[in-house]
Amino acid sequence: MKLTLLFPGLSWLDAHDGGEVSKSLPLPALQQLLGKGRLSRREQTLSACVGRLWGGAPAGLAGLAASQAGLAGEGEWLFADPVHLRVDRDRALLADVGVMQIAMDEAQALIDALNRHFGEDGLAFHPLRPGRWLLNVQQPLAASFDPLWDVVGEDINRHLPQGEHGLAWSRMLNELQMLLYTQPLNDERELRGDLAINSVWLWGEGSAPAWSAPAPSLLADDETLALLAMRSGMAVDSAPFAFDGLPLDGDCLLMLDALQAAAQYRDAWGWREGLQRLERDWFAPLLRAVRQRRITELNLIATGPAGFELQVKPADLWKFWKRALPLAALY
Numbered sequence: 001m002k003l004t005l006l007f008p009g010l011s012w013l014d015a016h017d018g019g020e021v022s023k024s025l026p027l028p029a030l031q032q033l034l035g036k037g038r039l040s041r042r043e044q045t046l047s048a049c050v051g052r053l054w055g056g057a058p059a060g061l062a063g064l065a066a067s068q069a070g071l072a073g074e075g076e077w078l079f080a081d082p083v084h085l086r087v088d089r090d091r092a093l094l095a096d097v098g099v100m101q102i103a104m105d106e107a108q109a110l111i112d113a114l115n116r117h118f119g120e121d122g123l124a125f126h127p128l129r130p131g132r133w134l135l136n137v138q139q140p141l142a143a144s145f146d147p148l149w150d151v152v153g154e155d156i157n158r159h160l161p162q163g164e165h166g167l168a169w170s171r172m173l174n175e176l177q178m179l180l181y182t183q184p185l186n187d188e189r190e191l192r193g194d195l196a197i198n199s200v201w202l203w204g205e206g207s208a209p210a211w212s213a214p215a216p217s218l219l220a221d222d223e224t225l226a227l228l229a230m231r232s233g234m235a236v237d238s239a240p241f242a243f244d245g246l247p248l249d250g251d252c253l254l255m256l257d258a259l260q261a262a263a264q265y266r267d268a269w270g271w272r273e274g275l276q277r278l279e280r281d282w283f284a285p286l287l288r289a290v291r292q293r294r295i296t297e298l299n300l301i302a303t304g305p306a307g308f309e310l311q312v313k314p315a316d317l318w319k320f321w322k323r324a325l326p327l328a329a330l331y
Helices: 015-021 028-036 046-054 061-068 104-121 166-181 184-191 223-231 260-264 268-291 314-318
Strands: 002-006 038-041 076-088 091-095 123-129 132-137 199-203 217-219 235-237 252-255 297-302 308-312
Touching: 002 046, 015 268, 028 268, 028 308, 028 314, 046 223, 061 076, 061 132, 061 223, 104 123, 104 166, 104 184, 132 199, 166 199, 217 223, 223 235, 260 268, 268 314
Parallel strands: 002 252, 002 297, 217 235, 217 252
Antiparallel strands: 038 308, 076 091, 076 132, 076 199, 123 132, 297 308
């Protein structure tokens, strides 16, 4: 079995202090894999990695979601996912639905307010689920938008819309944020200790390219990635909680996002704790499975500024002259 393990968050996103954050972590199985395998450094965002794996940029995902939901509409589609922006000195940091509780009636109330305000501009918002909204646009977008995957926990000023109408879309987002700021519903959320839904993140534009499946099946909890996989003909299921739940009956691509939020929000304590759980639940069993040849090829992909790719085959584990490599040494 060939297993490709896509692991956003495994590499600490602030590479300048990654060595300190990961210092002295007891991860013997991961260190064996890192030291024995064929390791190459590759700085890449999650969206760039997805594009490389599937042989085409992750474009057109909003249109696919709209089609799957049975939404009709001329023009173009965007995800307009609800987010929270927090101003921190000279930057604005973005938090997504992963750290917010949103009820469907709240989503619908905010969508109604947005549609009343922007309807005459040919914009129509649709809530698929509380944390997943779509925007139908009647005019050509003439802009490009960074995927939400690459923006959570980051300064949005580095990810503003680009292209011919990029500035116009930025102005539209400023107007939208002012509208959401005035909504009583957000006052109620803040009074009970919830984050205000004070913006949306636009992405997923364009038409889907002719993707090629990187493996027969995908195991992942990311619904957008699952949408892409289904379009490329892959069988799709949720990711298991631990290695014991992993089927070893065929090649597959597994996305583990257990560290993603902690890395994105710079939660060093949570990230370190998560790595130790993964050592027990994943890395130690993976090392045994490669040694026993139940996995004939393991490809581990870590995204981010200090990203890397690791290939391990059973024969690599016999290379006694290669020592275990601490995670901190990657920085």
